[in-house]
Amino acid sequence: MLKKIVGTAGTRLLNAAVNLVILLLITNKIGSEGFGVIALIMVDITVIQMFIDLLAGSALIYFSSRANAGQLLFPAYLWIGVVILTFFLLSLFMQAVFPVVYATVIPAGYEIHILMLALLNALLITHYNLLLGREKIKVYNIIFTVQILVFLGVFLYGIFVIHDETPASYVHALYLAYGIGAILGFYTLLRTVGRLFIQGWKDVLRKVVNYGIISFSANILNVGNKRLSFYVLRYFTGLSSLGVYNAGVQLTEGLRIIGQSISLVQFSTISNTNDPGYAKHLTIKLMKFTVMLTLAALFILVALPEQVYSLLFSKDFTGVKLIIIALSPGVMALAANNIFSHYFSGLGNPKVNMRANLVGMIFTFILAFTLIPVFGYVGAAITASVSYISSVVYQYFVFKKETQTRLTDWIPVKKDLSDFVILVKDVLKKKAF
Numbered sequence: 280m281l282k283k284i285v286g287t288a289g290t291r292l293l294n295a296a297v298n299l300v301i302l303l304l305i306t307n308k309i310g311s312e313g314f315g316v317i318a319l320i321m322v323d324i325t326v327i328q329m330f331i332d333l334l335a336g337s338a339l340i341y342f343s344s345r346a347n348a349g350q351l352l353f354p355a356y357l358w359i360g361v362v363i364l365t366f367f368l369l370s371l372f373m374q375a376v377f378p379v380v381y382a383t384v385i386p387a388g389y390e391i392h393i394l395m396l397a398l399l400n401a402l403l404i405t406h407y408n409l410l411l412g413r414e415k416i417k418v419y420n421i422i423f424t425v426q427i428l429v430f431l432g433v434f435l436y437g438i439f440v441i442h443d444e445t446p447a448s449y450v451h452a453l454y455l456a457y458g459i460g461a462i463l464g465f466y467t468l469l470r471t472v473g474r475l476f477i478q479g480w481k482d483v484l485r486k487v488v489n490y491g492i493i494s495f496s497a498n499i500l501n502v503g504n505k506r507l508s509f510y511v512l513r514y515f516t517g518l519s520s521l522g523v524y525n526a527g528v529q530l531t532e533g534l535r536i537i538g539q540s541i542s543l544v545q546f547s548t549i550s551n552t553n554d555p556g557y558a559k560h561l562t563i564k565l566m567k568f569t570v571m572l573t574l575a576a577l578f579i580l581v582a583l584p585e586q587v588y589s590l591l592f593s594k595d596f597t598g599v600k601l602i603i604i605a606l607s608p609g610v611m612a613l614a615a616n617n618i619f620s621h622y623f624s625g626l627g628n629p630k631v632n633m634r635a636n637l638v639g640m641i642f643t644f645i646l647a648f649t650l651i652p653v654f655g656y657v658g659a660a661i662t663a664s665v666s667y668i669s670s671v672v673y674q675y676f677v678f679k680k681e682t683q684t685r686l687t688d689w690i691p692v693k694k695d696l697s698d699f700v701i702l703v704k705d706v707l708k709k710k711a712f
Contacts, residue, residue, distance in 0.1 A: 343412020406464025527602030549625025
C-alpha cells in the first residue's frame with residue numbers, strides 16, 4: 280500500500296509543481312482580475328460536479344469492486360447529461376430573472392465554456408473513480424500525470440506562442456486536459472474490466488443512490504465550506520480581491536497533496552476490506568504521517584519572507600503572505616479532515632462526513648457575511664480556517680467514540696518515524712517511481 284502512496288505522492292508533487300508554474304504565470308501575465316475570473320470558472324465547475332457526484336462520485340469507488348462497470352457507467356452517464364442540461368436551463372432562468380446574482384457567479388462570456396468543461400470534468404472523474412475503486416492506483420497516476428502535463432503545455436503555448444494573456448488561455452488548456460484525461464480513463468477502464476454489461480443496473484442504481492445521497496449531501500456542505508466565501512468575496516470586494524485570495528488559497532491548498540495522496544490510497548484500501556480494526560489502525564498511522572508532513576511543509580511556506588512573495592508575484596498580489604498565515608490553521612485541519620473523511624466513507628458511513636460538513640457550513644455562513652465585508656480576503660481566510668477546524672473536531676469525537684481511541688494513540692512516537700523511514704526505503708528499493 281505504501282508503494283501506492285509514494286507513487287501517488289510523486290504524481291501529486293508533480294501536480295503541485297505544475298500548479299506553481301501556472302500560478303506564477305497567471306499572477307505575472309494575466310493579473311489579479313483575470314485570476315478572479317479563473318477562480319469563478321473553477322468554482323462554478325465544482326458546483327456542477329457537486330450535483331453530478333450523486334451518481335458519479337465517491338459511490339463509484341465504493342461499488343466499483345461490487346458491481347460491473349457497465350452497471351455503474353450507464354446511469355452515471357445519463358445523470359451527467361441530466362445535470363448539465365438542468366444547469367443550462369437554470370442559467371437561462373437566472374440571467375433573465377436574477378441578473379445581479381447571475382453576474383456575480385458567472386463570468387461574462389464564459390457560460391457555455393463552464394458547462395462544456397463541467398461535462399468533460401464529470402466524465403474524467405467518473406472514469407477515475409472506477410479505476411480507483413478497483414485499486415488501479417498506478418494507472419490512475421499515469422493518466423493524471425499526462426493530464427496535468429498536457430494542461431501545462433497548452434497553457435504555455437497560449438501565453439508565450441499566441442500571446443493570449445487572458446483567462447481564455449487557461450480555459451483552452453482545461454478543454455484539452457479534461458478531454459484527454461476522460462478518453463484515456465475510459466480506454467484504460469475498458470482494458471481493465473473487460474466485458475461491460477448493464478443488465479441489473481436498476482438494482483445497482485438503488486444501492487448507489489442510497490450510498491450517494493449521503494455523500495452528495497456531505498459534498499454540498501463541503502463545497503459550501505470551501506467555496507461560499509469566493510462568491511461572497513466577489514460580491515463585496517470584486518474580482519481583483521478574489522484573485523489575490525485565490526492565489527493564497529492555491530499556495531496553501533497545494534500542501535493538501537500530502538493528505539490527498541495518502542487518503543486516496545487509504546479510501547481505496549478500506550473500501551476493499553471488512554476489518555474495522557485494520558481500518559482504525561491504518562487511519563491512526565496515516566493520520567500521524569499526514570499531519571507531521573503537512574506541518575513541516577506549512578512551516579516552510581509561512582517562514583518565507585514577504586519579499587519572496589513580492590518577487591514571485593506581481594504588485595497586484597501584495598497581501599498573499601497574510602492570507603497564508605490566516606489559512607494555516609485551516610490547512611492543518613484539512614490534512615486531518617482528509618484522513619477522517621476517507622475512513623468513514625471507506626467503511627460506507629458517509630453520514631459522519633455530512634454532519635461534520637454541516638457543522639463547518641454553519642460557521643462559514645455566519646462568518647463569511649460577518650468578516651468578509653469588513654476584512655476582505657483576510658476575513659475569508661479566517662472564515663475558512665474556523666470552518667475546517669470545526670468540521671475536523673466533530674469527526675475526531677465521532678471516531679473516538681466509535682473506535683474507543685485514546686488521546687495518547689494520536690501522539691507521534693519514535694516508532695512511527697522509524698516505521699515510516701523503513702517503509703519509504705523499502706518502496707524506493709523496489710523502484711516505486
